[in-house]
Amino acid sequence: MNDRFPITLDMFDPDDIYDSSILESFPREEASIELFDENCMFLAGLIKRSRPRTLLEVGVSAGGSSALMLHVLEKLGFESELVSVDLQDRWFHNPKYPTGWAAKKLHPDKKNWRLYTGKFLPEIIEDLNLEFDFCFLDTAHAVPGEILDYLVVLPFMREGGVVALHDTALYFFNDHSLQGFCHPASS
Numbered sequence: 001m002n003d004r005f006p007i008t009l010d011m012f013d014p015d016d017i018y019d020s021s022i023l024e025s026f027p028r029e030e031a032s033i034e035l036f037d038e039n040c041m042f043l044a045g046l047i048k049r050s051r052p053r054t055l056l057e058v059g060v061s062a063g064g065s066s067a068l069m070l071h072v073l074e075k076l077g078f079e080s081e082l083v084s085v086d087l088q089d090r091w092f093h094n095p096k097y098p099t100g101w102a103a104k105k106l107h108p109d110k111k112n113w114r115l116y117t118g119k120f121l122p123e124i125i126e127d128l129n130l131e132f133d134f135c136f137l138d139t140a141h142a143v144p145g146e147i148l149d150y151l152v153v154l155p156f157m158r159e160g161g162v163v164a165l166h167d168t169a170l171y172f173f174n175d176h177s178l179q180g181f182c183h184p185a186s187s
């Protein structure tokens, strides 16, 4: 076990870490969230358990996971700050909308949320001048995407901080999978 990050998976009882109550109050359709219910429960449970004061999210899209985290913090009565970063200024599903549009709509006056778009994490992380207790990486969906940002964020994590990664192996399961590259479809 790493002393700097003294949490391992076997310390988690799923019933303890998953917060299923979040599904009753979080408006997942309006948030256009790109996470399954289980992922939402997991994130909510992790935040509830780790009580972070400063959160970083990389990979925003419409802002579904930003909205979820802001919702969880609000429910818990935490005034924690969330910083969200996305490479794209415009929503990659429909460039008519800005990145983060859904979270802005659901949380229009959030003073504890900062959104940076059009930037890679390494371009801005030093200037943020923050240490994070919690980090959620949900970007490239292909290795080494999230892993590289994981390395970038490590020096900026507070002792005992939690880093959650989403879909690091999604490319195995869709049409753009590496399998497609390795085994071109026969004509």
Ligand SMILES: C[S@@+](CC[C@H](N)C(=O)[O-])C[C@H]1O[C@@H](n2cnc3c(N)ncnc32)[C@H](O)[C@@H]1O
Pocket (backbone or CB within 6 Å): 032, 033, 034, 035, 058, 059, 060, 061, 062, 063, 064, 065, 066, 085, 086, 087, 088, 092, 099, 119, 120, 121, 138, 139, 140, 145
């Ligand atoms: C799957 S979506 C994020 C979904 C969002 N977290 C949610 O749960 O609703 C991935 C996002 O990551 C962004 N992205 C991809 N690579 C990135 C990188 N290296 N740095 C920052 N953002 C990146 C894309 O522009 C896209 O908006």
